Amino acid sequence: MHKKRKLAAILGAGLSPLFVLGLSVTPASAHGYISDPASRQAQCAAGVVECGSIKYEPQSVEGPKGLQDCAGGHDEWAELRDDNKGWNVANVGSSATFNWKLTAAHRTTTWQYFIDGKQIAEFDQGGEQPPNELSHNVDFGGITGKKTVLAVWNVADTANAFYACVDVNIGG
Template structure:
């Protein structure tokens, strides 16, 4: 082995452990959130609204399936449940496309959308692994005015789901 090659291998072997220690770790709970229209956690991440730790991990609003809170029952992200916080409201028509940004693509059972506790749409993925961006078009029927949409991503192979709330003004 020539001298330059041995030096390169030695440098690589010496630097690799240093890189592992100094590189930022990926969040263990990185998964997904509604990016458009901007969900409450997307607004936090963008700095539109002052928020706590959710600013750094908008994709981490995970909790047991069946919850109805914007925080997914996670006390660390409780401010997502505060309807008086001044969330940006997006004007939409009688139907709207919602785009999820996924940072970990879990096998998916269903995607659900609720308004006022009533399910307005469900999309069944039958356990498929989704792409990095998933978009659904939701028809709101006769609903109008300012509404809070609860979007839920139900994971197929765990008891958990991911939650996002989006504030909209239907027909506004």
């Protein structure tokens, strides 16, 4: 009887770390992307453009704050960086409204919009939790032509941000 208890204890001790690790590994429930005009990851999810695994989780383009990267620093989503992939380009005027769909609305510091590495707009959320859907009207300040807008959602309580790129033809 003593040998069975000892074997059970050894098995339990050996398997418990695996059990704990298994419980702590959860799929991303993350987080948000621009749905209109359709961001690159939204186009992937809708099957408009053939992409890799990002089509299954367009809301998950998360990476360290401060990047200028459509893929949020993830090589597995490198297709989001490919300007020649055949992205649909939205014709917009001198300003456009960007509609975010959030699947996990984190407390937020700011929302930033960039063209060619230059910040063109910022919206301060003040550390508050946004609603599940929100919009920003961005004035392009005289910029015209085909451009890629990089939108950045800076989360308040982590070192990360969410990234979305939208291809637009300003004044088109």
